Amino acid sequence: MSLENSPTVRAFDAGQLPALLKAPGEKSHKYTRGVLGVLTGSEDYPGAALMSVRAAVNTGVGMVRFVGTSQLNFLINLSVPEAVCSTGDPLELRVDAWALGSGVSQGSRLEHIRAVLSTETAAVGDAGAVPLAAQLVAGGRILMQQHILTPHAGELADFFTWLLALAPNLFDGAAPERAEIEADPVFWASQAAYLSGATVLLKGGVTHIATSDGKLVLTVESNSPWLATAGSGDTLTGIMGALLAQHQAHHTQPSAPLIYAQLAAAAVTVHGLASDLVHTPGTRGPLPPTEVAQRLPAALAQLLSV
Numbered sequence: 254m255s256l257e258n259s260p261t262v263r264a265f266d267a268g269q270l271p272a273l274l275k276a277p278g279e280k281s282h283k284y285t286r287g288v289l290g291v292l293t294g295s296e297d298y299p300g301a302a303l304m305s306v307r308a309a310v311n312t313g314v315g316m317v318r319f320v321g322t323s324q325l326n327f328l329i330n331l332s333v334p335e336a337v338c339s340t341g342d343p344l345e346l347r348v349d350a351w352a353l354g355s356g357v358s359q360g361s362r363l364e365h366i367r368a369v370l371s372t373e374t375a376a377v378g379d380a381g382a383v384p385l386a387a388q389l390v391a392g393g394r395i396l397m398q399q400h401i402l403t404p405h406a407g408e409l410a411d412f413f414t415w416l417l418a419l420a421p422n423l424f425d426g427a428a429p430e431r432a433e434i435e436a437d438p439v440f441w442a443s444q445a446a447y448l449s450g451a452t453v454l455l456k457g458g459v460t461h462i463a464t465s466d467g468k469l470v471l472t473v474e475s476n477s478p479w480l481a482t483a484g485s486g487d488t489l490t491g492i493m494g495a496l497l498a499q500h501q502a503h504h505t506q507p508s509a510p511l512i513y514a515q516l517a518a519a520a521v522t523v524h525g526l527a528s529d530l531v532h533t534p535g536t537r538g539p540l541p542p543t544e545v546a547q548r549l550p551a552a553l554a555q556l557l558s559v
C-alpha cells in the first residue's frame with residue numbers, strides 16, 4: 254500500500270494566521286480557552302518537559318495540565334508554576350488536546366502516551382510518540398487528522414523502520430535512510446500521513462506538513478538556521494499543543510484535515526516570529542530555546558493585533 258498520486262505542494266499563507274489564533278473574549282474562562290495535557294520529559298530528559306510546558310504557557314493556552322513523576326512535577330512547579338501537575342492516569346484528565354513524547358523514550362510514561370494516542374483526543378506527537386504511532390498503525394489502529402506527528406528526518410526514518418518491521422505489507426518499498434527523507438521530504442511526509450491517518454509535520458530548515466489524507470503538503474520556510482538546536486523541537490511541541498487545545502476547545506467534532514495542517518503551520522510560524530524577536534531587527538545570532546519561549550507572548554501579541 255502506498256499513496257499513488259503526488260500531493261499538491263503549497264506554501265503556508267501567513268495571512269491565515271489571525272483566523273487560526275484565538276484571542277479570548279469577555280466571557281472566556283480558562284476552560285473555554287483550551288486545556289492542554291502535557292506528557293513530555295522523563296527522569297533522563299527533564300529539560301524537554303520544562304521547555305515544552307513553558308512554551309505552551311507562553312503561547313497563551315487556558316490551562317496546562319502536566320502529567321509527571323513526583324520528581325518531574327517538582328521541577329515543573331519550580332520552573333513553570335502556572336502548570337497544574339499530577340501523577341496518575343492521564344486518561345482521567347479532562348483536556349482538549351495533548352502534547353506528547355518530547356524527551357520520553359522508555360518506561361511507564363511511554364505506555365501512558367500509547368494509551369492517549371489510542372484515543373480520538375487531539376494530540377501533538379513528538380520524539381518518543383513517533384515510533385509508538387508506527388507501532389499502533391502496524392497493529393491496525395488508524396490515527397486521525399487531529400493527531401499531529403512532528404518527526405525530524407531521523408525520527409521519520411525510525412517511523413518507517415518500525416512500521417515495516419511490524420507490518421511489511423503496509424508499504425510498497427523499503428524503509429528510507431535519513432538522507433533519503435531529506436532528499437524528498439514531500440514524498441516521505443505525505444506517505445507517512447497517508448499510511449498513519451495522522452497529520453505529519455516533518456521538521457527541518459523548510460518544514461513540510463502533510464494533511465492526513467496525504468493529498469496536500471504545506472511548506473513553511475524558516476527565517477533562521479540558528480533554530481536548529483537541541484530544545485527547539487520541544488518548544489515547538491508546546492506551541493503547537495497550545496494552539497491545538499485552543500482550537501479543540503471551540504470544536505466538538507474533528508475539523509477538516511486542512512485545518513490541522515494549517516494549525517501546525519501556524520505553530521511553526523509563531524515559533525519563527527518569536528525567534529525573530531530574540532535579536533534586534535535585521536540581526537541574527539544564537540537562539541537558545543528558553544530565550545525564544547520568552548518572546549512568545551510578544552510574538553502572539555503582534556500577530557493578534559494585525
Ligand SMILES: NC(=O)C1=CN([C@@H]2O[C@H](COP(=O)(O)OP(=O)(O)OC[C@H]3O[C@@H](n4cnc5c(N)ncnc54)[C@H](O)[C@@H]3O)[C@@H](O)[C@H]2O)[C@@H](O)CC1
Nearest residue numbers: 298299300301354355356357358380381407483484486487
Ligand atoms: N534538554 C532536554 O531534555 C532535551 C531532550 N531532548 C529529547 O532527548 C531525547 C533523545 O534525543 P536524541 O536526539 O539524542 O535522540 P536519539 O539519541 O534517539 O538520536 C536520534 C537519531 O539521531 C542520530 N544521532 C544521534 N547523535 C548524532 C550525531 N551526533 N550525529 C548524527 N546523528 C546522530 C541517532 O543515531 C538517531 O538516529 C528525545 O526524546 C528528545 O525529545 C531533545 O529534544 C533535546 C533537549
Ligand SMILES: Nc1ncnc2c1ncn2[C@@H]1O[C@H](COP(=O)(O)OP(=O)(O)O)[C@@H](O)[C@H]1O
Nearest residue numbers: 456457458475477478480481483484485486487
Ligand atoms: N536548518 C534549519 N533551519 C531552521 N530551523 C531548523 C533547521 N533545522 C531544524 N530546524 C528546526 O529546529 C527544531 C528542531 O527540532 P528537533 O530536532 O525535534 O529538536 P529537539 O528534539 O532537540 O528539540 C525544529 O523546530 C526544526 O524545524
